[in-house]
Amino acid sequence: MWARFLFLSCVIFLVRADSYELKFVQLVTRHGARVPLTPLPNKDAGTVWNCPETVLLHHDMTGDSSLPLDRIHRVSYIRDRTTFAGNCTVGALTATGCKQHQQLGTQFRQRYVNNGFLPSSFDPSLVYVRSTDVPRTKESLQCNLGTFFPTVQPRRNGGLPVIDIHMMESSAETLLAQSSHCPKISYLLSQTHSSKAWQDYHATLTQLRARLCDISGIPDSAFPGYTVYTDGVACRLADGLPMPKGMTPADYELLSEVQVRELEMEWGSDEMVTLALGLGAGEIVTNFDEKLKGRLGYKLMFYSAHDSTVAPLQFAFGIWRHNFPDFATSIALELYTNATGDAFVRTVYSGREIVPDPCPSPMCPYDIWRRYVTRIVPADYQKACQLPTARLQPEGAAPASQTKVASSLLETA
Ligand SMILES: *[C@@H]1O[C@H](CO)[C@@H](O)[C@H](O)[C@H]1NC(C)=O
Ligand SMILES: *[C@@H]1O[C@H](CO)[C@@H](O)[C@H](O)[C@H]1NC(C)=O
Numbered sequence: 001m002w003a004r005f006l007f008l009s010c011v012i013f014l015v016r017a018d019s020y021e022l023k024f025v026q027l028v029t030r031h032g033a034r035v036p037l038t039p040l041p042n043k044d045a046g047t048v049w050n051c052p053e054t055v056l057l058h059h060d061m062t063g064d065s066s067l068p069l070d071r072i073h074r075v076s077y078i079r080d081r082t083t084f085a086g087n088c089t090v091g092a093l094t095a096t097g098c099k100q101h102q103q104l105g106t107q108f109r110q111r112y113v114n115n116g117f118l119p120s121s122f123d124p125s126l127v128y129v130r131s132t133d134v135p136r137t138k139e140s141l142q143c144n145l146g147t148f149f150p151t152v153q154p155r156r157n158g159g160l161p162v163i164d165i166h167m168m169e170s171s172a173e174t175l176l177a178q179s180s181h182c183p184k185i186s187y188l189l190s191q192t193h194s195s196k197a198w199q200d201y202h203a204t205l206t207q208l209r210a211r212l213c214d215i216s217g218i219p220d221s222a223f224p225g226y227t228v229y230t231d232g233v234a235c236r237l238a239d240g241l242p243m244p245k246g247m248t249p250a251d252y253e254l255l256s257e258v259q260v261r262e263l264e265m266e267w268g269s270d271e272m273v274t275l276a277l278g279l280g281a282g283e284i285v286t287n288f289d290e291k292l293k294g295r296l297g298y299k300l301m302f303y304s305a306h307d308s309t310v311a312p313l314q315f316a317f318g319i320w321r322h323n324f325p326d327f328a329t330s331i332a333l334e335l336y337t338n339a340t341g342d343a344f345v346r347t348v349y350s351g352r353e354i355v356p357d358p359c360p361s362p363m364c365p366y367d368i369w370r371r372y373v374t375r376i377v378p379a380d381y382q383k384a385c386q387l388p389t390a391r392l393q394p395e396g397a398a399p400a401s402q403t404k405v406a407s408s409l410l411e412t413a
Contacts, residue, residue, distance in 0.1 A: 178308075233252050
């Protein structure tokens with residue numbers, strides 16, 4: 001009897017001691033399914049793309065929370081004058097892509113609104129939304145918010161409610177790996193591509209390469225790289241379109257493996273992660289610090305971005321599990337405190353709890369998480385991005401590197 005009582009009180013005590021309070025959430029997502037960025041050889045293998053209109057963006061400088069509009073204008077691309085057959089522009093979000101983010105928004109609502117953490121309507125003093133200045137990420141965010149927050153507060157003037165999507169000019173964007181900001185990125189990519197490990201690996205792929213050239217009816221010299229095929233097929237399959245003629249699911253499986261291997265070799269080092277997303281990861285750490293110091297009012301900050309955001313963050317946060325971030329992948333970083341005020345970070349990757357490499361358990365002590373992530377936050381980004389001085393460059397190396405180097409992650413700006 002007593003034993004049972006003691007046991008029960010222990011259980012209750014443990015539950016109490018373990019009770020964590022959710023304080024703050026940061027979300028990073030990849031946009032939904034889209035049109036490829038580069039057509040497959042020979043007129044994109046005959047595919048016709050369909051981009052129904054998703055969302056209209058209105059550019060406004062007044063800062064009002066609602067606008068008394070009497071009309072809006074629509075961008076209407078001229079048929080048959082676009083890169084791809086159909087009515088889509090390069091990289092545009094498709095109807096499927098919007099739907100993926102609507103589903104994700106519904107999940108976010110279940111997770112963060114239905115439990116009372118956030119109010120039912122969008123409140124700009126509690127929820128901050130940011131996107132890269134790229135149509136598909138802005139549209140993905142709008143599709144997401146449409147289900148995450150079907151209604152908007154406050155609503156004054158009786159006009160159309162306006163939600164600010166915070167953005168940076170692409171020349172200063174910290175949410176995207178961009179070699180145009182940071183010449184060292186192209187330099188390191190070139191070094192990787194000329195390494196023995198890279199060349200040995202690619203020597204094992206000559207059959208696949210010959211097969212792809214054969215299917216496309218192109219000579220080897222015109223081979224556009226594996227990523228163009230992987231992305232081309234991923235976009236088709238996401239939108240329910242058939243594989244390019246001649247390609248099999250086995251080809252795609254192999255291409256997906258190649259993509260992950262290339263990504264690890266190109267982007268997996270701490271130095272590369274620092275150059276790719278060190279500043280963005282630093283902003284995320286700073287938000288946590290500010291929240292814990294009581295200097296940040298937001299309860300949720302939402303970043304709408306790309307594969308070249310999510311993949312480097314997988315390395316940065318110690319949650320790389322050899323998986324390429326699919327369309328509408330999400331990373332949720334949840335900040336909790338326990339009864340004595342100690343802080344913890346819980347990481348959820350596309351709806352699944354994941355234990356980051358440095359962490360002893362899903363509720364990761366904030367100090368451990370922070371120390372690990374700040375390893376890739378540069379003290380001086382400009383300096384980190386500088387090319388090695390000329391005399392350190394390998395002899396005969398091309399002056400590295402104003403030119404963009406193709407890689408397993410697609411650059412967008
Ligand atoms: C809160 O977490 C800290 C660090 O893990 C721990 O030492 C402390 O006992 C916890 N507080 C409670 C009330 O469990
Ligand atoms: C885009 O094209 C498809 C078919 O080609 C058509 O069904 C759809 O209505 C078009 N959408 C717009 C917005 O023109």
